[in-house]
Amino acid sequence: MAAHRNPSISVTQAEQDFAMVTRIAEQEGRAVIFENDRPKYMLIDLDNAPVIDMTDDEKIDFVAARILKRFKPAFLELAK
DSSP states (O other): OOOOSSOEEEHHHHHHOHHHHHHHHHHHSEEEEEETTEEEEEEEOTTTOSSSOOOHHHHHHHHHHHHHHHTHHHHHHHHO
8 A cells, every 4th residue: 555645534434444544544653534524533553653652551551541431330330
């Protein structure tokens, strides 16, 4: 696949070929997904993107915090 100077893709294209979106993100560090001609989502390659420069431990902490926040009521119920 050729390099993408503007790593953007439509929502429709992303739905049809998510593997292509991940390839763009791997090559460019990110892929911007547009909806109604406006940027709506961004897929970031966390291993290679300069946008987010985190260590592996920081990435794990970030994801863990999001999971705990999202499912806190369930975790509290299970802790009873």
